[in-house]
Amino acid sequence: MKNEIIKKIEKIVGPDQCTTAPEELLCYSYDGTGREYLPAAVAFPKTVETISAIMRLASEEAFPVVVRGAGTGMTGGALPVAGGLVMALSRMNHILEIDTDNQIAVVEPGVVNGRLQAELTQKGLFYPPDPASLKFCTIGGNVAECAGGPSAVKYGVTRDYVLGLEVVLPDGRIINTGVRTAKGVVGYDLTRLFVGSEGTLGIITKIILRVLAKPTAKKTFLVLSRSLHQATALVCRILASHQPCTLEYMDRTALGIVKDLLPFSLPDSTEALLLIEVDGDELSVATQAQKLKKFLDGQENLLAVKDADSKEDVDRLWKARRSISPAAFQIKPNKISEDVVVPRSRIPDLVTYTEKLAQKHDLTIFTFGHAGDGNIHVNIMLDRANQAELTQGRAAKKSLFIEVIRLGGTLSGEHGIGLTKADYLSLELSPTTLETMQQIKNLFDPKNILNPGKIFPQKNENKLKE
Amino acid sequence: MKNEIIKKIEKIVGPDQCTTAPEELLCYSYDGTGREYLPAAVAFPKTVETISAIMRLASEEAFPVVVRGAGTGMTGGALPVAGGLVMALSRMNHILEIDTDNQIAVVEPGVVNGRLQAELTQKGLFYPPDPASLKFCTIGGNVAECAGGPSAVKYGVTRDYVLGLEVVLPDGRIINTGVRTAKGVVGYDLTRLFVGSEGTLGIITKIILRVLAKPTAKKTFLVLSRSLHQATALVCRILASHQPCTLEYMDRTALGIVKDLLPFSLPDSTEALLLIEVDGDELSVATQAQKLKKFLDGQENLLAVKDADSKEDVDRLWKARRSISPAAFQIKPNKISEDVVVPRSRIPDLVTYTEKLAQKHDLTIFTFGHAGDGNIHVNIMLDRANQAELTQGRAAKKSLFIEVIRLGGTLSGEHGIGLTKADYLSLELSPTTLETMQQIKNLFDPKNILNPGKIFPQKNENKLKE
Numbered sequence: 002m003k004n005e006i007i008k009k010i011e012k013i014v015g016p017d018q019c020t021t022a023p024e025e026l027l028c029y030s031y032d033g034t035g036r037e038y039l040p041a042a043v044a045f046p047k048t049v050e051t052i053s054a055i056m057r058l059a060s061e062e063a064f065p066v067v068v069r070g071a072g073t074g075m076t077g078g079a080l081p082v083a084g085g086l087v088m089a090l091s092r093m094n095h096i097l098e099i100d101t102d103n104q105i106a107v108v109e110p111g112v113v114n115g116r117l118q119a120e121l122t123q124k125g126l127f128y129p130p131d132p133a134s135l136k137f138c139t140i141g142g143n144v145a146e147c148a149g150g151p152s153a154v155k156y157g158v159t160r161d162y163v164l165g166l167e168v169v170l171p172d173g174r175i176i177n178t179g180v181r182t183a184k185g186v187v188g189y190d191l192t193r194l195f196v197g198s199e200g201t202l203g204i205i206t207k208i209i210l211r212v213l214a215k216p217t218a219k220k221t222f223l224v225l226s227r228s229l230h231q232a233t234a235l236v237c238r239i240l241a242s243h244q245p246c247t248l249e250y251m252d253r254t255a256l257g258i259v260k261d262l263l264p265f266s267l268p269d270s271t272e273a274l275l276l277i278e279v280d281g282d283e284l285s286v287a288t289q290a291q292k293l294k295k296f297l298d299g300q301e302n303l304l305a306v307k308d309a310d311s312k313e314d315v316d317r318l319w320k321a322r323r324s325i326s327p328a329a330f331q332i333k334p335n336k337i338s339e340d341v342v343v344p345r346s347r348i349p350d351l352v353t354y355t356e357k358l359a360q361k362h363d364l365t366i367f368t369f370g371h372a373g374d375g376n377i378h379v380n381i382m383l384d385r386a387n388q389a390e391l392t393q394g395r396a397a398k399k400s401l402f403i404e405v406i407r408l409g410g411t412l413s414g415e416h417g418i419g420l421t422k423a424d425y426l427s428l429e430l431s432p433t434t435l436e437t438m439q440q441i442k443n444l445f446d447p448k449n450i451l452n453p454g455k456i457f458p459q460k461n462e463n464k465l466k467e
Numbered sequence: 468m469k470n471e472i473i474k475k476i477e478k479i480v481g482p483d484q485c486t487t488a489p490e491e492l493l494c495y496s497y498d499g500t501g502r503e504y505l506p507a508a509v510a511f512p513k514t515v516e517t518i519s520a521i522m523r524l525a526s527e528e529a530f531p532v533v534v535r536g537a538g539t540g541m542t543g544g545a546l547p548v549a550g551g552l553v554m555a556l557s558r559m560n561h562i563l564e565i566d567t568d569n570q571i572a573v574v575e576p577g578v579v580n581g582r583l584q585a586e587l588t589q590k591g592l593f594y595p596p597d598p599a600s601l602k603f604c605t606i607g608g609n610v611a612e613c614a615g616g617p618s619a620v621k622y623g624v625t626r627d628y629v630l631g632l633e634v635v636l637p638d639g640r641i642i643n644t645g646v647r648t649a650k651g652v653v654g655y656d657l658t659r660l661f662v663g664s665e666g667t668l669g670i671i672t673k674i675i676l677r678v679l680a681k682p683t684a685k686k687t688f689l690v691l692s693r694s695l696h697q698a699t700a701l702v703c704r705i706l707a708s709h710q711p712c713t714l715e716y717m718d719r720t721a722l723g724i725v726k727d728l729l730p731f732s733l734p735d736s737t738e739a740l741l742l743i744e745v746d747g748d749e750l751s752v753a754t755q756a757q758k759l760k761k762f763l764d765g766q767e768n769l770l771a772v773k774d775a776d777s778k779e780d781v782d783r784l785w786k787a788r789r790s791i792s793p794a795a796f797q798i799k800p801n802k803i804s805e806d807v808v809v810p811r812s813r814i815p816d817l818v819t820y821t822e823k824l825a826q827k828h829d830l831t832i833f834t835f836g837h838a839g840d841g842n843i844h845v846n847i848m849l850d851r852a853n854q855a856e857l858t859q860g861r862a863a864k865k866s867l868f869i870e871v872i873r874l875g876g877t878l879s880g881e882h883g884i885g886l887t888k889a890d891y892l893s894l895e896l897s898p899t900t901l902e903t904m905q906q907i908k909n910l911f912d913p914k915n916i917l918n919p920g921k922i923f924p925q926k927n928e929n930k931l932k933e
Contacts, residue, residue: 101707102703102707102811102812103810103812105810147656153650154649157627158650160656161623161627170903174899175899176897176899176903178900180808182809183620183808183841183842184808184837184840184841184880185808185880186613186663186880186882187878187879187884187892188884188892188900188904188922189907190659190662191904193626194655194656194659197655198655202655214707214708237568240680241568241680242680282758284754288751288754289751292750342648342650344568344571345568346566346568374649374650375648375649376649409648411650411651412653414649415652418653431642434643435654437657438655444910456654
């Protein structure tokens with residue numbers, strides 16, 4: 002990027018709203034994947050008008066713009082792979098409105114998920130999507146990736162809560178999509194076209210969210226099993242007649258990683274744990290819990306069915322659950338972290354397959370995740386400095402994707418495609434489907450200035466690899 | 468359409484799968500709006516390949532194709548306003564798969580909503596979207612319009628249940644969108660771009676639906692009020708701490724139309740009725756019902772709070788509710804029927820406004836509908852043969868739309884834009900938003916052969932009016 006362009010950006014955003022200092026650029030060069038790509042500059046716009054002006058300039062001068070929330074993404078969505086400008090939305094962090102009567106919240110994209118949750122709780126309201134990074138990640142990033150979380154099994158994902166958006170198009174024009182009502186079908190569903198588009202179609206500057214009345218009670222159960230297959234095979238049967246708000250599982254390795262954080266010790270023969278919760282009001286939770294307990298107690302050969310009674314125990318459990326991903330680096334310095342999804346009934350097949358894959362490639366591969374959705378986090382541990390291991394890891398990843406598709410699944414449930422899965426997209430999408438998506442990208446962003454290098458397989462030599 | 472083209476279509480679909488007989492064309496010339504436009508031919512394809520071949524021909528020869536389910540639409544979506552071919556999907560009516568373990572159903576577009584419901588019920592499953600026309604309307608039409616229904620207040624609308632689609636594009640290419648898993652974020656959300664696109668972007672040939680475990684119990688309450696304002700003002704307060712699966716209301720006129728169908732007589736002073744239901748398993752319904760009853764009994768000045776105990780009473784109530792729209796023609800031979808939405812807290816303002824509107828234009832205007840969603844069916848009764856009345860009706864409709872937008876609402880909650888609202892779209896959407904939608908239409912259908920004349924305001928002289 003020419004210095005002259007950076008001067009123009011500085012003029013648009015104002016003093017102290019833009020930086021090119023190398024030590025600061027570094028802070029905006031990486032995300033949850035651990036990869037690094039230096040931008041030429043970082044801007045911190047505070048208003049939609051500023052963003053619009055930057056995009057008019059970007060469109061004229063054809064420089065890349067990558068929008069960044071908190072940089073917690075797992076697939077490289079916020080990485081400035083082609084350099085250019087990182088637009089950090091951390092200063093657009095206002096909760097603009099909480100409308101209790103209509104159960105609606107209006108927020109700027111830089112609002113941290115956990116902060117919104119806390120504000121809503123004070124008003125007896127509830128925004129369900131709860132990615133493991135909720136203390137850090139932003140609602141804008143959540144919308145861009147269509148984030149999920151444990152509560153999705155009962156409450157759905159981000160897409161199900163976004164009613165409308167304000168968006169700056171790549172050429173700087175501003176549009177409003179959707180509604181601020183419970184229903185709306187006027188024209189094409191642009192709202193959900195932007196949700197999950199990973200910052201490639203427009204810059205989301207305002208988000209209208211549907212929120213719910215906050216459940217006042219919750220009850221947590223743990224199921225310990227001697228067999229991963231047994232534990233995951235329970236999932237469909239639980240969902241046939243219960244409505245848990247959490248149905249997570251962890252395999253033996255995942256449990257080993259966080260065992261010191263757990264509020265209890267595990268029998269040596271524990272191969273898998275299910276974490277199950279029901280929520281609602283006091284009375285409803287009592288009846289749901291009774292029914293679920295009876296069902297679980299009726300299962301043969303389970304190692305144990307526990308209920309976590311104290312709030313402290315439940316908090317420790319969740320801390321352990323949310324720590325699996327970061328704590329995994331105990332095992333190896335790097336990981337290939339996937340969030341594949343299969344039909345729930347195929348989870349036992351998938352976990353059996355990953356066990357074989359680990360053996361075949363002589364790698365540690367562990368799994369945990371949102372069993373209720375069939376959304377399994379598969380973690381292939383390796384040391385990138387070890388070329389042989391990296392090669393094995395990449396081969397295992399590709400085999401995993403092929404198996405997931407064979408099982409009727411999809412490559413990503415909530416992390417998106419970003420950079421790390423772009424080369425595998427054609428395993429899932431037909432050439433016609435991919436072409437249709439690429440045409441939509443070209444329609445919105447003919448100069449390919451907004452988050453270039455993401456989602457679509459890159460055709461040039463400089464192919465982006467895991 | 469040239470005879471030679473019709474011959475080609477007949478050759479593609481096979482004998483008995485295409486008609487040009489005037490008496491048959493007539494049957495495919497109208498829909499729920501009561502308007503009529505004759506097509507040149509009607510084809511009844513049975514496979515995606517046949518549809519693809521027809522679209523390749525349509526694309527070459529540039530003739531209009533309008534897809535039709537059961538023709539129950541309320542905004543003219545299935546009307547062949549530009550002539551051409553009606554593609555009736557009534558013979559693509561197979562339920563292809565019901566996967567109980569994964570709570571998924573795969574259906575062809577011509578499957579009638581009520582038939583799917585019945586099949587699912589036998590397996591303990593449940594597909595929530597329940598438009599009043601559910602005994603006749605098809606899932607394909609429901610998806611095209613993003614249909615809702617009374618259950619949307621708890622369970623959401625069609626969009627929330629469509630996981631994936633098979634679609635024939637206007638040029639005949641076939642694409643698959645979405646997933647058959649609980650989650651999925653791979654690439655742009657083409658699925659929800661097609662949902663609600665009113666047959667203008669592609670022809671939906673297969674639908675993958677998320678279904679739920681069937682609630683085993685339900686309890687129905689009725690609230691009678693002396694004041695429309697009082698009844699509608701209750702809505703937000705009910706939803707603040709209850710989760711009804713139905714929260715409908717009817718005004719005095721709507722009640723008058725169906726009074727003979729009701730399982731009880733109404734006190735003369737009844738100005739409004741709320742129909743409220745809770746569902747779940749036996750125990751859960753008992754606790755919800757107790758809590759709701761207590762709340763309702765605590766409200767001052769209500770005329771009555773009844774519970775409908777027998778299944779017969781409940782069936783009669785629903786029959787009455789679903790009969791309002793067709794039975795309204797007792798009042799006048801025609802109606803302008805709108806399904807506007809406002810934030811729930813603004814329903815009292817909206818109903819007050821419609822009362823004034825009726826007075827001002829000297830028309831009968833009555834309202835009923837999905838109060839829980841703020842989705843109010845406003846019915847302007849008139850005789851189209853009476854030019855003065857028609858003029859007043861159109862003026863009232865436009866004023867209504869302006870007020871709805873002023874109240875933060877939207878022109879349609881579940882009926883779509885189709886033909887009847889196309890001219891009003893710019894009241895809600897900005898020129899940039901409209902232009903973006905039109906560009907998407909042009910991208911998918913550059914020759915404008917698929918359902919031309921719908922959604923977008925028509926620029927030519929021959930403007931389509933109410």
